[in-house]
Amino acid sequence: MPETMTPTKTKASTVKSDAPPTGRKRLVKGNEALALGALAGGCECFFGYPITPQNEIPELLSGWMPKLGRVFLQAESEVASINMLYGASACGHRAMTSSSSPGISLMMEGLSYIAGAQLPCVLINVMRGGPGLGNIAPSQSDYFQACKGGGHGDYRCIVLAPWNAQEMFEFPGSAFELADRYRMPVFVLTDAVLGSMLEPATVPDLEQLPPPPKMDKPWATTGRGNRSHKNVANSLYLVPEDLTEHNERLQAGYREALREVRYDTRYLEDAEYVVAAFGISARVGYSAVNMLRKQGLKVGLFRPITLWPFPEKALAELARKVKGILTFELNCGQMVEDVRLAVNGVCPVEFYGVAGGVLPAPEDVANVVRKMMK
Amino acid sequence: MRDEDIAVVEEMECVFSRPEALTDKAFHYCPGCTHGIVHRLVAEMIDEFKLMDRTVGVCPVGCSVLMYDYFECDMIEASHGRAPAVATAVKRTDPNRFVFTYQGDGDLASIGMAETVHAAARGDRITIFFINNGIYGMTGGQMAPTTLIGQRATTSPSGRDERLTGAPIGICELLSSLKGVAYLARVPLTSPKNLKDARKHMRKAIRAQLEDKGLGLVEFLSTCPVQWKMEPIAAMKHIDENVVKVFPPGVFVDCVGDLQK
Amino acid sequence: MKEEVLIAGFGGQGILTMGQLMANAAMYDGLYATWFPSYGPEMRGGTANCTTVFSDEEIGSPIAAIYDTVIVMNQPSLERFGPKVRKGGLLIIDESMVPIRCHRTDVTAIYVPASPLARDAGIERAANVVLLGAFLGIKGKPSVQSVENVIRDLVGAKRPHLIEPNLKALQVGIRIAQERTSAVQA
Structure with a gap:
């Protein structure tokens, strides 16, 4: 049998977005920042x-990874991509894919297996x-899919939502750290605006990238080598009691991961009203808050950085x-459900959102x- | 065990034993099913090529879904049909690994056809053992992409009708046009002689990977006496008399060649 | 200090490049900056537009409902984005491409014969750089020096022979804008 996960009782996360980055400051496109961030974060293989x-x-x-001796493969589909991730990850490698909404939908089955x-x-x-083919304009309508499942079964993914190019660079690395720490999938959930926007960020040049970290993953199906036992990557537990136990083990890991909750706030000290938003919506929301502040209105911003675990206590x-x-939100009301659960009727929670690709000003x-203030 | 018994054992020559690559867990397969034979053959190959320490096997969804219990090497349980994609990543992240998939006809030729064809087209250095018994065994005898015309299945109760569901897919014929395939052969599992052929094919399909030539695949014409509703011997006869007419055995691609003796 | 700029024209006129030069120069000045290209079917072949925002404070939204400055390089862009200049804002128009003028009286509209000026500067394709110069000539930010450095760094990296003509085009733009604003103010 494969070794099962016992979440390590380490202290709170050391994964931070404000660690001083090495490199030089330049205008970086969000998608480029994500790609560079993946490499800096030790991504050994990419399938997409x-x-x-x-x-x-x-x-x-596709250009960078072979130069660095890492694996890049354009798969025949998203279905194949996620299963390649499964294989590479089972063997202990830091594996990543990137896609956009309809492609992520295709990966949901494989993601459930990876989580399992x-x-x-x-x-x-x-x-x-979305839904369906939708369009290629910015949206945040996959919040539910990322945070609430998407695939079948009781599983969770840690979900990180960057809001600027610097975080687009830093979060893939954080995602790898978290994924390895809790042995679970991690999403970097962003959108078409942040992906195509240019912003100054401090990023390394390719030559400055460290090699992927050497990690001890005793559970990995690397081939037995000198190991005395075999390893198996599997999510099949035919005996109900065994699956119950397995699920409890998974849930214990997810409970451990709750301490990774992260959020960002602006002007909350004296705020009477608060805009809660993530990613690009938080950027627009922040501008709105600044406008209202200039008019003397006491408004603040609350930005969840981890969408799961959700900063419900805060x-x-x-x-x-x-x-x-x-x-x-840029959707018809998804994160608002978590906000309402967290607030639990203590103060009014309202929703404003536009779906379909329009970015409100x-x-x-x-x-x-x-x-709302009236 | 008493000391005198051991002494007796030492005097005897061992002529048959379980391959080291197999665990001692008893197979769960139905009487007359050929999965057990192919499991053993795969294990023999791992032993013969001394690959245990660097083998990663990828299991399918289907009757052999539990095969990770039977093998001593590292194993990954793939989702239905995706074993070639999983194997592709396992191999590419460390080309020193020996990677095989073991897949049935529903897994490989129906839901996983895209993964099969593209792994073959890319020439991924993996070895595929393909069990073709023309039926869905585990789910209860439904029609497979390789079910013969006229063959009854629980989803083709009056026999497979070509006009409705097309003709059986010959995977070897289909893949033989792809340049990434280095070895491709089909063999029935119906006689000791055929098993000897099977071993020959498997050696080459493995060498295709080890010698960096391309993808290797061996298709085993297999039985499913329970879902075919036949006695095991009748099932074997059915392969020799009927199945081979639709799926002719033979070597379809051989870019591996013979070893210099 | 915050400046929100929208730049629009046909694909191929260097609209996106102009926005990027501006954002880069703002960064060279130590400012926050964003650049965001337009989306949608007009991305290919048709019109192109982008927004550049620069500020001495952290930038929220990369787009706005109305802009401090709109730079247009064709007639449809003037019709579409002319109304998006804030009252008292700046509208820079490539007059060689826009025959019908803007009727707004609550904004400063500057007409620049960008293409002929670029041609005179020895680089016909640099109409966008002339217009960028016009923007600098009026706004004073980003600094001319930073824009020149960006041109040296970005243009010069691949085509060093184009540095001088581009710098010249930039200066021509700065000069004509200053002349024409003083004319407007007079």
Whole structure:
């Protein structure tokens, strides 16, 4: 039997986005930052299938990875991609794919198997409009898919939501760290605006990248070598009691991962109203908050960085201090459900969102906040 | 065991034993099923080529879903049909590994056809052992992509009708046009002589990988007496009399060549 | 200090490049900057537009409802984005490409014969750089020096012979904008 995961009782995460990055400051496109971040984070192999609006990631990696002695393969489909991740991850390698919404949907079956087999891997979703073929414009409508399952069975993924180019660079590395620490899949959930936007970020040149870390993964199916026992990567437990036990083990790991919760706040000290938003919405929300502040209105920003685990305690505390929270998302209302659960009726929670690829301007968000304040 | 018994054992020559690559767990397969034979053959090959320490096997979904219990090497349980994609990554992340998949006809030729064809087209250095018994065994006898015309299955109760569901897919014929394939052969498992042929094919399909030539695949014409509703011997006869007419045995691609003796 | 700029024209006129030069120069000045290209079916062959924002404070949204400055290089862009300049804002128009003028009286509209000026500077394709110069001539930010350095670093990396003509085009733009703003103000 494969070794099962016993989450290590380490202290809170050392994964930080504000660690001083090495490299030079330059304008970086979000998708390029993700690709560079993956390499800097020790990504040993990438498997993916082209889909707009994230194609820069596989395009860049297809050139870079072979030069660094790492593995890049354009798979025949997203279905194959995620199963290649499964194989590479089972063998102990840091494996990543990137895609956009419809492609991520195709990966959901494989993701469930990866989660079931307690394997670490990183998925980047540069979200586009849905459902169905939707369009290629920015969207945040895959929040549920990333945070609430997507595939079958009781599993969780850690979900990181960057909001600028620097975080786009740093989060793939954080994702690998977290994935390995808890032996579970980690999403970097971003969107078409952040993916195609240029911003200054401090990023290394290819020559400065460290080699992937050598990690001890005693459970990996590397081939037995000198090991006295075989390893098996598997999610099949035919005996109900065994599967129950396996699920409990998974849940114990997820409970451990709850301590990785991260969020960012602006102007909360005296805020009476708060805009809660992640990723690009938080950028627009931040502009709206700044506009309202200039008018003397006491408004703040709450930005979940981990969408799972969701910063529910912080929001619950905040709810006791403010008069209302506006959740702003590029969808028809997904994260707002978690906000409402966290707030639990303590203060009013309203929702403003646009789905389909329209990016509202800060004024639009500010107007909704003003209405709420009346 | 008493000391005098051991002394007796030492005097005897061992002529048959379980391959080292197999565990001592008893197979769960139905009487007359040929999975056990192919499991043993695969294990013999791992022993023969001394590959145990660097083998990673990829199991399918189907009757042989539990095969990781039977093998001593590292194993990965793939989702239905995706074993070639999993194996591709296992091999590419460390080309020193020996990687095989073991797949049935539903797994390889139906749901996993894309993964099969593309691994073959890429010439991924993996070895595929393909069990073709023309039926879905584990799920209860439904029609497979390799079910013969006229053959009854629980989803073709009056016999497979070509007009409705097409003709059986010959995987060897289909893959033989792809340049990434280095060895491709089909063999029935119906006689000791055929098993000897099977071993020959398997050696070459393994060498295709070890010698960096391309993908190797051996298709085993296999029985499913339970779902065919036949006695085991009748099932073997059915292969020799009927199945081989639709799926002719032979070598379809050989870029491996013979070893210099 | 924050400047939100929208640049629009036909694909191939160097719209996206102009925005990137501006964002890069702002970064060279130590400012925050964003550049965001337009999306949608017009991406290929048709119109192109992008937004550049630079600020001495952290930037939130990379787009806005109305802009401090809109630079247009064709007539459809003027029709579409002319209304998006804030009151008292700046509208820079490539007059060689825009025959019908803007009727707004609540903005400063500067007409620049960008193509002929670029041709005179020895690089016909640098109409975008002339317009960028015009923007600098009026706004004073990003610094001319930073824009020149960006041109040296980015253009010069692949085509060093194009550095001088581009720098010249930039200066021509700066000069004409200053002349024409003083004319507007007079």
